Amino acid sequence: MKKSGRREAILDCVIDILATRGLAGVTHRAVDDAAGLPRGSSTYYFPKKAALLLAASDHLAAMLEKDCDDLQIGFAEAVATGGMDEAVAYVARELVSYADASRPLFLARMELTLASTRQDDLAGVGERLTAAARRPIAFFFGLIADRRQEFPIETCAGLIDGIGLMHAVGQGPRLTTDQVTAVFRSIL
Amino acid sequence: MKKSGRREAILDCVIDILATRGLAGVTHRAVDDAAGLPRGSSTYYFPKKAALLLAASDHLAAMLEKDCDDLQIGFAEAVATGGMDEAVAYVARELVSYADASRPLFLARMELTLASTRQDDLAGVGERLTAAARRPIAFFFGLIADRRQEFPIETCAGLIDGIGLMHAVGQGPRLTTDQVTAVFRSIL
């Protein structure tokens, strides 16, 4: 492994552990082991635990933002080739498959967001992650500007996070693409 | 304090700590202190930590179910006195104010649900809590039976949990009663 990539590798492992073992599972030792690095490595790069979690939050936010940008680009292309109807279906499709594929990311986000509501060290983490996750919603929001009064961005964000929540932690049936599309259409 | 109430008092404290300090904050010692009981009390009633959390989950689920039943009764009354339109507004109103008032309950639910996705000791906790929280939605769902195909219970549950999530952990603007009502009306 490139030495220069260690910092990133450590943060990837933190996010992975957050998803699989929860906040309590994130210890310097566990992170070192997961990354296959010598004990003390994560302590070296992030001497305090809060620093480790803070950096992991930024890392996660960056990932979310990148995914959001991709969605946005895909949406623009779908509009160009298939019109708005198809574009809405595209977003719904992506959202559902993404909610499954990005389950670890969602779980990590939940862990960090919950932690930030009570740990002063992590102030701002919740806002940062929420903002990252809302980026595509804000874009999507432009589409329904004429109904802004009734369905502001908060409503859409709530719905979408609820879907993510269901897919990430729920053991019950998941929403299908058609169902999500139906919701979007009824709002648009 | 009545000695016979100690078990319940302990579980109340567990839920409180889950909300204020998170899962990691729930230690036998911290629970004893919060309950004002001698060290070892929570250990006596719940010798293993998993037993403590499991019992707390049941306790929380019972609370949620009770609140849900109250909402259901209120809804029925609202239908009787003001018709369906007013009843929908009633539910939206209750939901928003409840989401604020029950913030600790929601946070505790999140903590336990997240924990149950990875800790075998807590298997079933997620389902139990999800089921409890969905009870009123299932009832509400009866109202839109004719559009069941498009808006199944999962969709409504996702939306409502998303709203709860926003109110519980979000630092941004909250949804207003009018906004929630608008969503309900557009679906109904």
Add this chain to the structure above:
DNA sequence: CCCCACCCTCTACAAATGTAGAGTTTTTCA
């Protein structure tokens, strides 16, 4: 009064954690 069963409280301890700081290797650059 005594004793026993039960309910509760206290003490002890191994394991794990955050963190400090010493020791070691690698890189840099004159």
Add this chain to the structure above:
DNA sequence: TGAAAAACTCTACATTTGTAGAGGGTGGGG
């Protein structure tokens, strides 16, 4: 090349946790 600096690894330790098990108190039946 050689030494100073930076980058990294290792060791140690106080603290906290879950849990076991000993100890104490209390009420009721004989």
